[in-house]
Amino acid sequence: MDTAPQDAKEPEVPVLDALGPSGAYRTHNRQEVRDVTGAVMAELSLAPALFVNRTMKALRAASPLPAAQRAAALARAGDLFANARLGGMTPEEYERAVTRVSGLPVSVVRTATRTCAARVGEAYRSVQLARPAGAVADWRDPLARTGQALWTRRGEVLAVHVPGNHPGTHGFWPEALALGYRVAVRPSAREPFTAHRLVLALREAGFGDDQVALLPCGHDAADAIVRGADLAYGGDEIIRRYADDPGVLSLRPGRSKILLTAGTDWREHLDMIVDSVVRHGGSGCVNATAVLVEGDPAPLAGAVAERLAALPNLPPSDDRARLPVQQTKAARALESYVLERAQGTRAWLGGTGFVDELGDGSAVLRPTVHQLDSADAPQLGAELPFPCVWIAPWSRADGIEPLRDTLVLTVVTEDETLVDALVAEPTISNVHVGGRATHWHRPGLPHDDYLGEFLMRSKTLVRV
Template structure:
């Protein structure tokens, strides 16, 4: 039983949503908070004062360790990871890595937000530098609503930065995978954040809308957030469409391990997984080599230690198969062209890798992102330039052309550039993911103090 976690503690409602695993078996019930409870909770968050900065920093460090090691909500770390694997279909080995990654991000939250602060601003108006005309970095509001997508547990590693900045945070968990949000909120509360500092509000669409309206700012990636795409107070997570570019002055065969790893890591479920690979010259040999590597992966249930591929219910997997095969019309299939769903006989199915070759860098398929190892390979030429690489979360570029690198860094719609043989999923705490979250949550303000 996964209760809502309100300002008065756990709250079990009469209206609940079943959480099923990939075979269709019910593994949990999620309490759905009504709009009235959401409204009261948001008022309680607004009335609460933030913890002192030093207390926030130490509480985040404790919460990270609790998330990683403690029994929370009746689940040991191993039981939590098994539950996430069952309902998300992610291989258990990937979930274990995600636990460590999420904990590491949370532990570094306070330091990470300081890196986002402009050099010309200080964090506290009482800082002596304010007397010499230094700006002060201040919150744009007091309450943040978070709607976290359920594609990967690692997505929860970023929103605790809002707590580091003194926000009170209301989290609406994904109904597909609510265990990570539930566990993290419990860890944060046990570490020292009060029940009026961070809450968990599972809810339906009407109450979710009330959650956004009751906050100063909102952040996330579900359909509720996308309804507010034009609202400057809402930060909507966009598809990654991460890509790799290899120019003719490099030998792509030397980087094949990196290319396959970029496609396959996290079972291909993340926004940082490579969606497209572009190569200057003939794309066919590279597409064939990637397909050969991915074809040998076994089809296994997610709890198997050797599993590397994601699993969904047969119904969801078949719907994904129809979508991708329809989208792939006109491309050359190197892997998965006649189907890629491998049923396991228990109501679930493995989404096996797909490799298709497009005939140009402008092919629309290159922007198609799906939550499993599916990659579109295409030729790229100097005439294509940056236009073919726009709207990219992470671009790995393997080239000796420094002018091209500069052009890619200057392109506003490319969020991150990895120069050299760095996998698209590479990241470390302190670096921006899609910009710093602090850039959205904070502003610099002149404070005259003499």
């Protein structure tokens, strides 16, 4: 018998407000944010184009904080992001929310919190590493009296459209604040909690409401964000529409890879290979999606498949979870796509399907391992949001062509001439020589170039 009071109400769904130049702004037009079971987690206020235009003008009219204040505020923001209650959420509540909507294992989200906080806290120091050695950062520098290069902004306002595949993607754009830009962020509707929390942390740390704004919105208003800025950065469909614009930096697919040449015992590097595939739930651009082997790839493919097959099926909130979860309908659509894409390959794992339903409307994306016949097989360029790896033979005759268009390449070899060629290849962004996982990174190092190389330029300055 139901004894609940007849006037009992459902708990209110939290609303994530837009954050404009006058503070929080709650709109009537909202978008539901659902978790991987389909349950509504929050509502996202969608800012109209008029509000976006006013915000962009306010950002442009504002003056940047002095450099020392920017550095101190970023250090405080990193600490606040990791440790403070922001927007009514403790760090643990924030991490649970991100886990529920993204489907990433909670252990991955916890690590991302620490990583993002560290990158934000180190942002001012990191951007200085991108400055040319011959340039000064301030025209008042005494070196300018005899003539000096000056590192200066290419604009004043940056638009940021960051995808919601992983919270760590938000660790880089605060470097623009370190350089004196004012920043407008459009959060992902899939996972808006990280952007919302980070903007709140930055404001609490000392950046004014006219220095950094959060502008959730539909497509028309999203275009207004890009048009109202001097430069734009990100990876969603809005940014890709402006891919030919030199003022827009579009995040590219990772397609990170591992190459093992002859004379290398892959058994010594199996832990690194599996970790490169599965760390971050296999969702990151730095996860290895392809492994190339000089010789027979079958023994390695079998060993990788055996390791990955042992991973458990668990909801993302379980501390033991290592695999990502999606709503079942989306997971089945992805499964159909991958199975069609994999036709003609040798499946070591996931050849008949890789979706395991949890019974609550969500499903685990289990790993897949496919062996290819050659290094020029079209599947080698496929990047997917779960541990999906393609393993192929490679020979010296193949050259570096199969390794192009790679964010991170780990190469295990004693051939220094080959390393010379890989380092010189313009479409390989980062090279790890030896048994270093593809996901390895630390603050201060470029991810896909330094962001400062896009945001800044050098000019000659001389003063009396």
